[in-house]
Amino acid sequence: DTEVTQTPKHLVMGMTNKKSLKCEQHMGHRAMYWYKQKAKKPPELMFVYSYEKLSINESVPSRFSPECPNSSLLNLHLHALQPEDSALYLCASSARDTINSPLHFGNGTRLTVT
Amino acid sequence: KQEVTQIPAALSVPEGENLVLNCSFTDSAIYNLQWFRQDPGKGLTSLLLIQSSQREQTSGRLNASLDKSSGRSTLYIAASQPGDSATYLCAAPDNYGQNFVFGPGTRLSVLP
16 A cells, blocks of 8 residues: 555546646655656656645646645646646655655556547 | 666566666766666555665665666565566656656566
């Protein structure tokens, strides 16, 4: 079992829909991350939140909008997505916002855009 | 720009064999390197985070080594089991020390 919980596990949405992905951790970690992973490829970083503030945005299109309501929760709001955005979206957390802390991943949300 | 590669891309071994997975990185000015395991359709599980000062880190049947001077890390799996079948990814810090750059992974199959 993972200590980072992501919901939903699967999501199918049309290009005009608005949906949100949710991530929760109760390990007291202060850094949270969104990654995107295409089939048979490594994860690619999208966003990093450190102490509830956005610290890294890897030039992600504005149709992806992250939100960190508190230190335990991370959301990814989706709007007007394209079929090529279909992927596994992974949330991760770490104790500190440095690369000296191990990353803990959730099991991801499998997103399909039709 | 940090680039991470892994060989082999895929590996199939009979149960009980010892095996080595290789990871190479281009920027050797790193503090540490992390190894992960990913089962199909699942997230990544952290296996080992090895600091540059440690050179080696062990967890059960897993042993990871780090040689910064040669830009290499190896993950040694002893007495492999079918449950070890998964994709193994290594990740090294980027040039700014802000993020991990992942390798493409080695897909391991351990046959009973």
